[in-house]
Amino acid sequence: MTHADPDEAATNTFNPLVPRPIDRPTTLPPGGGIDPAAGDVAKIFAAPDDPADWPAWRDDLATWREASRDRLAYSGKAYEDEATRWAARAFAVAQVWLWDERLFDHAEQRFTVDRFLESIASQGGLDGLVLWHAYPVIGIDDRNQFDYYRDVAGLADLVRQFHDRGLRVFVDYNPWDTGTRRTASSAKLASRKFVLEDAAELADLLQDLGADGVFLDTLKEGDAALTRALEGWVLEGESRVANARIEDHLLSWAQWFADSEAPGVQRAHWYERRHMMHAIRRWNRDHSGELQSAWMNGTGILVWDAVFGVWVGWNRRDEATLRRMLRVQRAAADVLVEGEWAPLDGATPEAVAAGVYASRWTHNDVTLWTIVNRRDIDWVGDPLAAPATGRRFDVTAGTEVTGAIKVPARGIAGVLDLAPGAEAPAWLDGLLREAAADPGSSDATFPAREAIRLQPKPSVITSPPNTAVRPAPGRRELRVTFRRRETGFYQGAPYVEEWKPLPPRLHDDREEVLQVETGPVAVAANEVTVRQYRLFLERSGYEPQVPHRFLTGAEDSAAPVTGVSLEDARAYAAWAGARLPDEFEWQLAATGPGFTRREPAVWNWTESEHSDGVTRFAMLKGGSAHRSEGSDWYTDGGVQDPSFSLKFLLPGLGLERSSSIGFRIAWDLPLNDTDGEAS
Secondary structure: OOOOOHHHOOOOOOOOOOOOHHHOOEOOOOOOOOOHHHHOOOOEEOOOOOHHHHHHHHHHHHHHHHHHHHHHOOOOHHHHOOOOHHHHHOOEEEEEEOOOOOOEEOOOOEEOHHHHHHHOHHHOOOOEEEEEOOOOOOOOOOOOOOHHHHOOOOHHHHHHHHHHOOOEEEEEEOOOOOOOOOOOOOHHHOOOOOOOOHHHHHHHHHHHHOOOEEEEOOOOOOOHHHHHHOOOOEEEEOOOOOHHHHOOOOEEEEEOOOOOOOOOEEHHHHHOOOOEEEEEOOOOOOOHHHHHHHHHHOOEEEEOOEEOOEEOOOOHHHHHHHHHHHHHHHHOHHHHHHOEEEOOOOEOHHHHHOOEEEEEEEEOOEEEEEEEEOOOOOEEEOOEOOOOOOOEEEOOOOEEOOOOEEEOOOOEEEEEEEOOOOOOOOOHHHHHHHHHHOOOOOOOOOOOOOOEEOOOOOOOOOOOOOOOEOEOOEEEEEEEEEEOOOOOOOOOOOOOOOOOOOOOOOOOEEEEEEEEEEOOEEEOOOOOEHHHHHHHHHHHOOOOOOOOOOOOOOOOOOOEOOOOOHHHHHHHHHHOOOEOOOHHHHHHHHOOOOOOOOOOOOEEEEEEEEEOOOOEEEEEEOEOOOOOOOOOOOOOOOEOOOOEEEEEEOOOOOOOOOOOEEOOOEEEOOOOOOOOEOO
């Protein structure tokens, strides 16, 4: 029997711009006694509204933690392993599409690690990253999630390059990938007489790549088989991990966590201080709430500015806050991980009345106050009730405190006290210099990007075969259909400032009416065949930048050629004096007489390549005979109506070639051509 996951409940009954009930903070009853069914999975324990209740609340939190650990016989042994202790200090982790144009040069077909790191330097640098690889293109054919890693030439070297620069690397695991091929993926395991389970596949992949951990996509926690197989590597669950699994899951996402007005405590991190959490709301353009929650809890951030092909860049204000935060967290990690943590302890009544809150962290001779400003205007004053007994520093501004400090609007501040006569930590001078040199920013403007269509070269031949379909040129409204996925469509995010979108607002059928203009064009009646493409290879001498891997079909086959990239298709078209049709020309031609589909049906490349400088994609038309079953997360399959368009993110190094994608060609006609069919 399967049990419904409340986090996956349909969202059509909720306002998407407000947190769902399951996202909201949990109230801890007086005395700390709470039903484990709620307390063990709470996202955040809410802070009381009345500051007079905060001391008792801190006592209740401590009582709850002790009782919960006793009930679960918690040991914390996994956090003592020297090989994985780094996880407790991995404050900034990024989710990165493997073929992000900052990381991969599509023109030169090579990875560019330093260019990527330079491009995100304004975010404060990373401690690790998830190399996202298969979704949202998996399902286009029978390749499984492991193929999308193992078929990448030089991937182990890419991992080494990140290691050389001090970053940890996670691979992504998609437990929902059950409808693609099931087979051992590494040569050294091919002799086994049984199909490997995912756990074994993952363990071998991690070993071969030298990666550090696994992100459990859609999973809060792995099962016993997975945790046993991956012992020695770090597991990070998506969203809230239950107390019982904090024992063997060293990290988790604080995804879609709503906080109380006075910042509460993240339950999993309070339960185990060494359990690192990464706050994220992926569709937000305002990340100040996540940043403040992480700062007050001594936890981290998932930096995600390109969500499955959609640009959701961070504004300058939030990047500045993140830089300020990370500098202190990395320098004072021992204070945050090992020191005494007193949530909501230390702010003056005047500061609290102005929406400014503080928490205290004490370790040996150092006391650090993490401070946030919930309001939309800067606050200037002395936020701390305790007078300085030794030297006091604003570690986010890089100055010694002699009076008031500024806590930026929707921002953070950090104040550090040294005990009288105490020696300053070795890291303090460097931290202060870096902080003082950072000008910060108050600019909360969304850094929009536009996906630009790459313009094709015109065809050379203007006398196409008589069988070609000639749609009527001109301007018109064109109805285009698609399935709403996290990839969005042409421009913009499918969700903005929304909480978790789920069916029926995800994976639903959508349509748009576009204003398009087409010139005189003739579109081939059917796809290029295997025989035709082989003839092209023989006569043209074409050698692709990345060699073909799986060109399919017999030499004289009339089946559509597949296993060709967009560049391969363009090369054939140019050799034939033609070009590829764009998606609108393809759709218009498909409704005219004489347009046919070869068997088996395959998606068609179109001359619709777009780039916003981060993500590169093309529109595919037609659908295919192949359909991956078992999950809505797979890309679309099956033969589709001519109106249907698939936004297909472009991998590199030959992985964009698919047994389900072919192409047909088109010819530009003279401007005075009047033979077009009405559409």
